[in-house]
Amino acid sequence: MSTVALAQDLGIESTSELKQHLSAHLAQAGELRVDAGQVGRIHTAAIQVLCAFVLARRQAGHGTVFDNATPTLRDAARLLGVLQTLGLEATPDTTKSVENAV
Secondary structure (H helix, E strand, O other): OEEEEOOOEEOHHHHHHHHHHHHOOOOOOOOEEEEOOOOOEEOHHHHHHHHHHHHHHHHOOOOEEEEOOOHHHHHHHHHOOOHHHHOOOOOOOOOOOOOOOO
């Protein structure tokens, strides 16, 4: 089992680099772990690259698991409706507050 790390900044300008970085692992047999613990910024284009990567590996019979996915990555995946595609579980929404009536 191998691990590939994602960069901290996955803005649109880094999408080609991300695609090249991941393409080396497309045909890698077995489960691949993607360390997403540093992702602080992510653009929709990068999410698309990640989805295409995971789906291509899945079609080839290879698993892909995201480790340490940051709230930034999870929120982007949730907003775009691809949590399940990426194999990420939803996290509780801690931005909402509840007022207790007395």
